[in-house]
Amino acid sequence: MRVHTFLKRAALAGVVALLPLAAPAQEAPTIDAARVDAVVKAGFTKLPEGWGPRLQQDETQRICSLTRNNPSPDQAAAIMKSEEVRVIFPADSVLGDWKEGAKVAQNGRGGQFSDPPGTVSGGNCYACHQLDPKEVSYGTLGPSLAGYGRDRNYDLADAKATFAKVYDAQASLACSSMPRFGVNGVLTEQQIKDVVAYLFDPNSPVNK
16 A cells, blocks of 8 residues: 555656746836837838828827837827817718728728829728628728618718718727828828718618
8 A cells, every 4th residue: 555655646746747837927028119210210211202200100109109009098098189189070071972982992002102193092991891791802900890870870970970080090099000091191081081971871882
Protein backbone atom coordinates (compact mmCIF):
# COMPACT_ATOMS: atom_id res chain seq x y z
CA MET A 1 0.00 0.00 0.00
CA ARG A 2 2.81 2.36 0.89
CA VAL A 3 4.56 1.64 -2.40
CA HIS A 4 1.36 2.35 -4.31
CA THR A 5 0.86 5.65 -2.49
CA PHE A 6 4.46 6.65 -3.15
CA LEU A 7 4.17 5.90 -6.86
CA LYS A 8 0.88 7.74 -7.11
CA ARG A 9 2.34 10.84 -5.48
CA ALA A 10 5.43 10.64 -7.67
CA ALA A 11 3.33 10.42 -10.81
CA LEU A 12 1.22 13.40 -9.69
CA ALA A 13 4.34 15.43 -9.01
CA GLY A 14 5.61 14.63 -12.47
CA VAL A 15 2.41 15.86 -14.06
CA VAL A 16 2.52 19.09 -12.07
CA ALA A 17 6.14 19.60 -13.07
CA LEU A 18 5.18 19.33 -16.74
CA LEU A 19 2.45 21.97 -16.50
CA PRO A 20 3.50 25.29 -18.09
CA LEU A 21 4.08 28.15 -15.77
CA ALA A 22 1.61 31.03 -16.02
CA ALA A 23 2.95 33.60 -18.43
CA PRO A 24 3.49 37.00 -16.87
CA ALA A 25 0.98 39.61 -17.93
CA GLN A 26 2.31 41.67 -20.82
CA GLU A 27 2.14 45.40 -20.48
CA ALA A 28 0.80 47.39 -23.38
CA PRO A 29 3.70 48.99 -25.24
CA THR A 30 4.10 52.69 -24.70
CA ILE A 31 3.62 54.88 -27.74
CA ASP A 32 6.21 57.50 -28.57
CA ALA A 33 3.96 60.01 -30.33
CA ALA A 34 6.89 62.09 -31.57
CA ARG A 35 8.53 59.04 -33.14
CA VAL A 36 5.30 57.97 -34.84
CA ASP A 37 4.82 61.49 -36.18
CA ALA A 38 8.36 61.54 -37.54
CA VAL A 39 7.93 58.17 -39.28
CA VAL A 40 4.68 59.27 -40.89
CA LYS A 41 6.20 62.49 -42.16
CA ALA A 42 9.26 60.66 -43.46
CA GLY A 43 7.01 58.40 -45.51
CA PHE A 44 5.46 61.33 -47.37
CA THR A 45 8.31 63.29 -48.89
CA LYS A 46 6.65 64.34 -52.13
CA LEU A 47 3.19 65.51 -51.22
CA PRO A 48 0.76 66.88 -53.78
CA GLU A 49 -0.23 70.47 -53.25
CA GLY A 50 -2.60 70.85 -50.31
CA TRP A 51 -1.81 67.47 -48.75
CA GLY A 52 0.43 68.75 -45.95
CA PRO A 53 -2.35 69.45 -43.43
CA ARG A 54 -3.66 65.91 -43.90
CA LEU A 55 -0.68 64.62 -41.93
CA GLN A 56 -1.59 66.72 -38.91
CA GLN A 57 -3.98 65.13 -36.43
CA ASP A 58 -6.74 67.24 -34.97
CA GLU A 59 -7.63 66.92 -31.30
CA THR A 60 -10.22 64.22 -31.90
CA GLN A 61 -7.79 62.07 -33.86
CA ARG A 62 -5.07 62.63 -31.26
CA ILE A 63 -7.26 61.41 -28.39
CA CYS A 64 -8.56 58.43 -30.36
CA SER A 65 -5.01 57.44 -31.29
CA LEU A 66 -3.67 57.75 -27.75
CA THR A 67 -6.57 55.78 -26.28
CA ARG A 68 -6.64 53.24 -29.12
CA ASN A 69 -10.22 54.24 -29.91
CA ASN A 70 -11.28 53.61 -26.33
CA PRO A 71 -11.64 57.07 -24.78
CA SER A 72 -12.85 57.59 -21.25
CA PRO A 73 -16.48 58.71 -20.80
CA ASP A 74 -15.31 62.29 -20.27
CA GLN A 75 -13.09 62.20 -23.34
CA ALA A 76 -15.89 60.68 -25.44
CA ALA A 77 -18.32 63.36 -24.32
CA ALA A 78 -15.80 66.09 -25.15
CA ILE A 79 -15.19 64.62 -28.61
CA MET A 80 -18.88 64.41 -29.47
CA LYS A 81 -19.49 67.94 -28.21
CA SER A 82 -16.65 69.39 -30.27
CA GLU A 83 -17.61 67.43 -33.39
CA GLU A 84 -21.32 68.24 -33.14
CA VAL A 85 -20.73 71.92 -33.81
CA ARG A 86 -18.86 71.04 -37.01
CA VAL A 87 -21.95 69.55 -38.65
CA ILE A 88 -23.45 71.98 -41.17
CA PHE A 89 -27.00 71.13 -42.19
CA PRO A 90 -28.43 72.14 -45.57
CA ALA A 91 -30.63 75.21 -45.72
CA ASP A 92 -33.34 73.09 -47.33
CA SER A 93 -34.09 69.37 -47.09
CA VAL A 94 -31.56 66.74 -46.04
CA LEU A 95 -32.96 64.44 -48.74
CA GLY A 96 -31.56 64.46 -52.26
CA ASP A 97 -31.84 62.06 -55.19
CA TRP A 98 -31.63 58.41 -54.17
CA LYS A 99 -30.44 57.33 -57.63
CA GLU A 100 -27.47 59.68 -57.32
CA GLY A 101 -26.96 58.42 -53.78
CA ALA A 102 -26.66 54.88 -55.11
CA LYS A 103 -23.79 56.06 -57.33
CA VAL A 104 -22.04 57.69 -54.38
CA ALA A 105 -22.41 54.52 -52.31
CA GLN A 106 -20.88 52.40 -55.08
CA ASN A 107 -18.04 54.79 -55.88
CA GLY A 108 -14.75 54.07 -54.12
CA ARG A 109 -12.64 56.60 -56.01
CA GLY A 110 -11.23 59.85 -54.70
CA GLY A 111 -8.60 61.15 -52.30
CA GLN A 112 -5.69 59.22 -53.81
CA PHE A 113 -2.34 60.33 -55.19
CA SER A 114 -3.18 58.78 -58.54
CA ASP A 115 -6.47 60.61 -59.03
CA PRO A 116 -6.46 63.03 -61.95
CA PRO A 117 -7.69 66.57 -61.31
CA GLY A 118 -11.44 66.80 -61.06
CA THR A 119 -11.95 63.23 -59.81
CA VAL A 120 -15.29 63.01 -57.99
CA SER A 121 -14.95 61.23 -54.66
CA GLY A 122 -17.39 58.56 -53.61
CA GLY A 123 -18.46 57.26 -50.24
CA ASN A 124 -17.46 53.64 -50.90
CA CYS A 125 -20.32 52.74 -48.55
CA TYR A 126 -20.49 49.10 -49.63
CA ALA A 127 -16.98 48.55 -48.34
CA CYS A 128 -18.41 48.54 -44.81
CA HIS A 129 -22.20 48.18 -45.08
CA GLN A 130 -24.93 46.20 -46.74
CA LEU A 131 -27.45 48.59 -48.31
CA ASP A 132 -29.36 47.18 -51.29
CA PRO A 133 -30.34 43.66 -50.12
CA LYS A 134 -29.79 42.37 -53.67
CA GLU A 135 -26.17 43.51 -53.71
CA VAL A 136 -23.94 40.45 -53.34
CA SER A 137 -20.70 42.26 -52.49
CA TYR A 138 -20.52 44.32 -49.31
CA GLY A 139 -18.44 44.70 -46.18
CA THR A 140 -19.36 43.87 -42.63
CA LEU A 141 -17.23 46.34 -40.68
CA GLY A 142 -20.38 48.41 -40.17
CA PRO A 143 -23.95 47.26 -39.54
CA SER A 144 -26.33 46.31 -42.32
CA LEU A 145 -28.34 49.28 -43.55
CA ALA A 146 -30.84 47.25 -45.56
CA GLY A 147 -34.35 48.53 -44.86
CA TYR A 148 -32.88 51.55 -43.10
CA GLY A 149 -35.58 54.10 -43.92
CA ARG A 150 -38.43 51.61 -43.79
CA ASP A 151 -37.40 50.48 -40.31
CA ARG A 152 -37.54 54.12 -39.17
CA ASN A 153 -40.91 54.81 -40.82
CA TYR A 154 -39.15 57.31 -43.11
CA ASP A 155 -39.07 59.77 -40.20
CA LEU A 156 -37.54 63.13 -41.17
CA ALA A 157 -35.95 63.58 -37.75
CA ASP A 158 -34.10 60.31 -38.27
CA ALA A 159 -33.13 61.44 -41.76
CA LYS A 160 -31.62 64.61 -40.28
CA ALA A 161 -29.72 62.56 -37.71
CA THR A 162 -28.44 60.34 -40.52
CA PHE A 163 -27.23 63.37 -42.44
CA ALA A 164 -25.27 64.39 -39.33
CA LYS A 165 -23.90 60.86 -38.99
CA VAL A 166 -22.58 60.82 -42.55
CA TYR A 167 -21.30 64.39 -42.26
CA ASP A 168 -19.42 63.70 -39.01
CA ALA A 169 -19.79 60.24 -37.50
CA GLN A 170 -17.81 61.18 -34.41
CA ALA A 171 -20.45 63.69 -33.41
CA SER A 172 -22.61 60.73 -32.40
CA LEU A 173 -19.98 58.08 -31.61
CA ALA A 174 -16.57 59.16 -30.38
CA CYS A 175 -13.70 57.46 -32.24
CA SER A 176 -16.07 55.94 -34.77
CA SER A 177 -14.22 54.17 -37.56
CA MET A 178 -16.55 55.79 -40.09
CA PRO A 179 -14.93 58.65 -42.04
CA ARG A 180 -16.03 62.22 -41.35
CA PHE A 181 -17.20 62.69 -44.92
CA GLY A 182 -18.49 66.25 -44.62
CA VAL A 183 -15.97 67.69 -42.19
CA ASN A 184 -13.05 66.45 -44.27
CA GLY A 185 -14.58 67.49 -47.58
CA VAL A 186 -14.68 63.96 -48.98
CA LEU A 187 -18.32 64.34 -50.00
CA THR A 188 -20.19 67.50 -50.89
CA GLU A 189 -23.39 68.54 -49.16
CA GLN A 190 -25.38 67.39 -52.19
CA GLN A 191 -23.67 64.00 -52.21
CA ILE A 192 -24.50 63.48 -48.54
CA LYS A 193 -28.12 64.46 -49.19
CA ASP A 194 -28.22 61.93 -52.02
CA VAL A 195 -26.81 59.19 -49.76
CA VAL A 196 -29.44 60.00 -47.11
CA ALA A 197 -32.12 59.75 -49.80
CA TYR A 198 -30.68 56.38 -50.85
CA LEU A 199 -31.25 55.23 -47.28
CA PHE A 200 -34.65 56.86 -46.74
CA ASP A 201 -36.53 57.09 -50.02
CA PRO A 202 -39.34 54.48 -50.15
CA ASN A 203 -38.48 53.88 -53.82
CA SER A 204 -34.82 53.14 -53.05
CA PRO A 205 -33.79 49.49 -53.38
CA VAL A 206 -32.43 49.79 -49.85
CA ASN A 207 -36.01 49.77 -48.61
CA LYS A 208 -37.40 47.06 -50.89
